[in-house]
Amino acid sequence: MVGEAEELAERRAAVAELGAELRTLADLLTRTEVGADVLRASARQLRELAPALHERVRGIAQPSSVDDLMGGVRMFNPVIGAGNVIAPPLRIEIGPDGAEGWCTLGQIYEGPPMYGHGGVSAMLIDQLLGHAAAASGNPGVTTDLSVRYRRPVPLDVPLRVWGRVTKVEGRRVFAEGGITTAAEPDVPLVLAEARFARLRLDQAGRLFSRLASPDAANPDVAHD
């Protein structure tokens, strides 16, 4: 069993390492001014890497072997997943008053010149509020999200995303949150309110264990 746990830890570390390298290249591509020949040579070399990674891939309905959905490990989540190039990734901490998240947005998140994209702000908050809802004992799916953009979100500056559940009425869960810089937690850049539909425990279990999926009966790794 120790061997298995070590192997899992090792694969998780390797996924995070490859994710970080992809993130570095993605950032570099938005900033590089080298000639087309260099860009094309890089593209060729990337193409040569794909077959090895493609040798064993999971099916869409199968959870990744490095994830632990009930345990909260989602390495490929587009906001918190170290193995997903889209994710900054946001690092979330749960406290007595809700959730707080920390990240820095680089060049690939640019919307208006020199500032973060408004949709990226919405994405960070949506994810964080989901964690705040789950941490309060009310895991659910977002039904409504309202975002107010008060000030532009700077790039390359440590940011703080916060959120907390404000009210639970039957199956409806209400939450609020926002984004500030880490340096000025009292100056709101973005504010948001959200409503979630609370899942019953069996629904949450089904959603995250994928028991309802046709592939759940066949947990082997897919080859395609």
Next chain:
Amino acid sequence: MVGEAEELAERRAAVAELGAELRTLADLLTRTEVGADVLRASARQLRELAPALHERVRGIAQPSSVDDLMGGVRMFNPVIGAGNVIAPPLRIEIGPDGAEGWCTLGQIYEGPPMYGHGGVSAMLIDQLLGHAAAASGNPGVTTDLSVRYRRPVPLDVPLRVWGRVTKVEGRRVFAEGGITTAAEPDVPLVLAEARFARLRLDQAGRLFSRLASPDAANPDVAHD
């Protein structure tokens, strides 16, 4: 001059090609089940590509040479940019009734198991409504975005994002939009309303030409 135009077209094509390869690898990383050794070997090879791309990079305040911000070319925008790995990319068309966009979300956009992340939906809509506002003669920045999640957004299915300006009051621009599948444009998956603060022409020009930025006086490519 023909030479310059051809060189620009060539660099744009090369940026898109490298962007596509990065997107392929990013997708593969979320699906691969190969061992840690293969993942680490891939990471090593990616690391070796970085120095060549890093030889000439622009500063954060300088527009990319492949962009034409006033002309609407934003190759690194996180929603529509072929050179940004975050972007599906969304392909936007402007029509008499507003804007429509088309994309397919792969595995890297997964939020709840097997469905698109709610924040990604918000990001697609925010971008599209910005185009709808600009196309109506009211370019602006988003001040409010409200999103209602009606049905889960499927992965690997062609999607349609739509939006239009509904009202202009002084400097406030109101817009609405949503997401459907391309196959069922009458079944709303996500609905949204947004408000924009209209920019005066000189503000829009300053925002997009970056005349206000300290580096504008020094348009040379940065080396770092």
